[in-house]
Amino acid sequence: MTYIEKTSLDTKALKEKILQLKKERNAVILAHNYQIGDVQDIADFTGDSLELARKAANLDADVIVFCGVDFMAETAAILSPEKIVLLPAADANCPMAEMITAGELRVLKERFPDAGVVCYVNTSAEVKAESDICCTSSNAVKVVESLDAQQVIFVPDRNLGSYVARFTDKQIMPWEGFCFVHDRITPDDVITARERHPEAEVLVHPECRAEVVDLADYVYSTSGMINHVCRREKKEFIIGTEVGIIHRMEKDCPDKQCYPLSENAICITMKKTDLQKVYNSLESLTPIVTVPEDVADKARLAIQRMLDIK
Known part of the structure; x- marks a missing residue:
């Protein structure tokens, strides 16, 4: 699948200007595994949410x-308040992240005062700032197990919460959020692909519905998928996540299909991010992402607790 980028310059020239x-x-340019191929190609680091948070x-x-x-x-602005953090596509808002607000989470905490609070990094x-600790899809089980509380409020992804519940004796109380990309993958998709x-x-991906997870051979974060594909002797893989990851797999594991x-x-x-937006962002040093200091200080604790888990 190819995404055509409209730029004021040809792609090669634009990449050279970005690098200069x-x-x-x-x-430093960080790119998620779901970005278009040309953006991944000019990034210094490409990875999943946990890898990029560590970077x-x-x-x-x-x-x-x-x-x-x-x-x-x-998250980058919270972890590096002394740096200028740019988001080239200012309107690149995660729909799942918008499915839970701080006010809604505070209501939950009042209803279950003894529960630990785990929030997905999304x-x-x-x-x-209202959570005890953050998690990503690759470390969610470890994060939940790190808490002393037996009840765990898990926001916002119900599917990831359901997946975590398979591996812990703790009571997981998931919010009803979801990733629309993963949530709409169906068992029929798996059957047809096989x-x-x-x-x-x-x-x-563990953001998929439980009935899809049940039909899979393996469940991984995006980086987990890449590592699996590269190290396995098998040559063919069906990838159940956002299609952008396949560009990364083709680069890292060229002998695999x-x-x-x-x-x-x-x-x-x-x-929404393309090479022209990356260039414009670097040239103008906008749009800058900032987080109010009082919010950042509280949020940093939850993120750092996650990063401290090996």
Whole structure:
């Protein structure tokens, strides 16, 4: 699947200009695995939410250009308040992150005062500030198990919460949020994909529905999928997550054949960033993402607790 980018310059020239501006600004470009291929190609680091959060916390740069969605740039701004954090696509808002507010979470905390609060990193800074600890899809089980509380409020992804509940004796109380890309993948998609590619292993993301997870061979975060594909002797894989990851797999594991579980698994928000927006952002040093200090201080505690879990 190819995404055509409309730029004022040809792609090669634009990439060269971005790399030159990056040096002048002492900038680092971070890109999520779901970004379009050309954006992944000019990034210094490409990864999943946890990998990029760790990078953001330890970068020696004046400027961080975050090619992803809003909550990712907010996390970078929280971890690196001394740096300029740019989100090239200012309107790249994560729909799932908008499904829970800090006010709604405070109501839940009042109803269940003894419960621990785990928020998926796919949340706003304000929600993180109301949480005990953050998690990503790759470490959610470890995060839940790290809490002393037996009841755990888990926001906002009901599917990830359901997946975590399989591996813990704690009572998981999930919010009713979801990722629309993963939630709309169906068991029929899995059955059809297996019929088309009978020799392929099926890998799905834990943001998928439980009935889809049940049909998969393996369940991984995006980086977990990439690692699995690269290290396995098998040659064919069906990938149950956003289609942008396949570009990364083709680069990292060129001897493997990866098929999207669903051709419709496209996050339009992730596709809002293109090379022209990256260039414009570096040139103007806008749009800058900032988080109020009082919110950032509280949110930083929840994020750091997550990063401290190995």
